[in-house]
Amino acid sequence: xxxxxxxxxxxxxxxxxxxxxxxxxxxxxxxxxxxxxxxxxxxxxxxxxxxxxxxxxxxxxxxxxxxxxxxxxxxxxxxxxxxxxxxxxxxxxxxxxxxxxxxxxxxxxxxxxxxxxxxxxxxxxxxxxxxxxxxxxxxxxxxxxxxxxxxxxxxxxxxxxxxxxxxxxxxxxxxxxxx
Amino acid sequence: xxxxxxxxxxxxxxxxxxxxxxxxxxxxxxxxxxxxxxxxxxxxxxxxxxxxxxxxxxxxxxxxxxxxxxxxxxxxxxxxxxxxxxxxxxxxxxxxxxxxxxxxxxxxxxxxxxxxxxxxxxxxxxxxxxxxxxxxxxxxxxxxxxxxxxxxxxxxxxxxxxxxxxxxxxxxxxxxxxxxxxxxxxxxxxxxxxxxxxxxxxxxxxxxxxxxxxxxxxxxxxxxxxxxxxxxxxxxxxxxxxxxx
Numbered sequence: 001x002x003x004x005x006x007x008x009x010x011x012x013x014x015x016x017x018x019x020x021x022x023x024x025x026x027x028x029x030x031x032x033x034x035x036x037x038x039x040x041x042x043x044x045x046x047x048x049x050x051x052x053x054x055x056x057x058x059x060x061x062x063x064x065x066x067x068x069x070x071x072x073x074x075x076x077x078x079x080x081x082x083x084x085x086x087x088x089x090x091x092x093x094x095x096x097x098x099x100x101x102x103x104x105x106x107x108x109x110x111x112x113x114x115x116x117x118x119x120x121x122x123x124x125x126x127x128x129x130x131x132x133x134x135x136x137x138x139x140x141x142x143x144x145x146x147x148x149x150x151x152x153x154x155x156x157x158x159x160x161x162x163x164x165x166x167x168x169x170x171x172x173x174x175x176x177x178x179x
Numbered sequence: 180x181x182x183x184x185x186x187x188x189x190x191x192x193x194x195x196x197x198x199x200x201x202x203x204x205x206x207x208x209x210x211x212x213x214x215x216x217x218x219x220x221x222x223x224x225x226x227x228x229x230x231x232x233x234x235x236x237x238x239x240x241x242x243x244x245x246x247x248x249x250x251x252x253x254x255x256x257x258x259x260x261x262x263x264x265x266x267x268x269x270x271x272x273x274x275x276x277x278x279x280x281x282x283x284x285x286x287x288x289x290x291x292x293x294x295x296x297x298x299x300x301x302x303x304x305x306x307x308x309x310x311x312x313x314x315x316x317x318x319x320x321x322x323x324x325x326x327x328x329x330x331x332x333x334x335x336x337x338x339x340x341x342x343x344x345x346x347x348x349x350x351x352x353x354x355x356x357x358x359x360x361x362x363x364x365x366x367x368x369x370x371x372x373x374x375x376x377x378x379x380x381x382x383x384x385x386x387x388x389x390x391x392x393x394x395x396x397x398x399x400x401x402x403x404x405x406x407x408x409x410x411x412x413x414x415x416x417x418x419x420x421x422x423x424x
Contacts, residue, residue: 048372
């Protein structure tokens with residue numbers, strides 16, 4: 001493991017490096033570089049849903065496990081859920097809530113761009129795969145969000161396709177039957 | 180450091196039995212603080228009184244024992260805890276001037292005025308002292324953080340990862356200009372399961388760093404508000420110095 005001599009490093013360093021070290025204690029500073037977003041999104045899409053979503057309360061975690069098992073999704077990824085031909089709406093809602101919780105949390109380590117992409121992709125999957133609307137956002141706001149997500153260069157092709165279909169569906173006036 | 184203060188106590192002449200329990204605790208706390216901040220004190224002493232180069236450690240030892248341990252010093256220090264650094268500096272400076280003054284009475288050839296004229300501008304010693312102080316605080320923070328993260332008794336099973344990730348992603352790039360390992364490299368190396376997992380590990384590292392930083396400072400600055408003010412003061416000082424140098 002490490003052979004880092006922190007005392008020697010600190011005592012040999014100039015003020016600018018010490019200032020940089022002090023700044024690392026700030027939680028508001030960005031954790032990841034913008035050029036890492038593609039890797040982070042790729043990882044997010046392939047991550048087992050249970051790892052992230054089980055962070056909710058124990059009842060929700062149990063419900064999630066039951067739902068995942070019912071649909072043969074146990075320990076499967078977010079990508080599997082979004083690309084499923086008939087994903088369970090409750091699972092999509094859980095993903096949307098997870099993304100929103102991260103978006104709204106000032107100390108969330110998940111980059112806002114990734115949380116926003118997850119949020120809009122879960123809504124898009126419900127629209128495209130189930131013809132359901134799981135968001136109460138007005139059409140204009142939803143379109144704006146979907147377009148913003150679609151424009152991210154770090155997005156994979158399959159997700160782009162899903163978002164494009166959702167946009168088309170909304171623009172065509174098909175609003176689904178959800179809340 | 181040219182001199183290592185006695186491992187048993189920095190106050191070898193003190194009769195601990197006479198202090199009573201409260202006094203013993205106070206002196207033990209003081210002993211720990213002075214031992215930790217010996218280096219900045221020595222730097223300040225030498226920068227302010229260069230002619231004491233050969234006696235710096237003895238003088239500091241005398242300052243600790245003859246001045247700090249005296250009744251009232253610690254109480255006044257406690258009243259000034261938010262500005263403990265400044266209080267310590269002023270107190271040391273006055274102590275040495277007092278020594279010089281008494282020496283002058285005995286041997287008049289060098290006047291106190293002459294000696295004082297030799298002193299560098301007030302900002303110089305203070306700046307060196309503050310820089311050495313900031314370094315001591317940060318080195319102690321990192322030492323405690325590493326020990327904490329590598330403590331096998333800690334419940335969090337992957338706690339040692341936290342130190343490693345902090346070292347690779349933040350310390351090595353800051354101190355050794357190493358390239359930041361990419362997100363993918365970190366994921367492979369630590370087997371992180373998702374971006375949230377990765378972010379939480381890094382956030383935990385930052386939080387642990389901050390907790391230890393606050394604890395180190397609280398030991399001399401006191402209450403939370405004073406600690407926060409001292410962190411801010413160190414940040415401001417380092418930022419100012421970084422811009423100038």
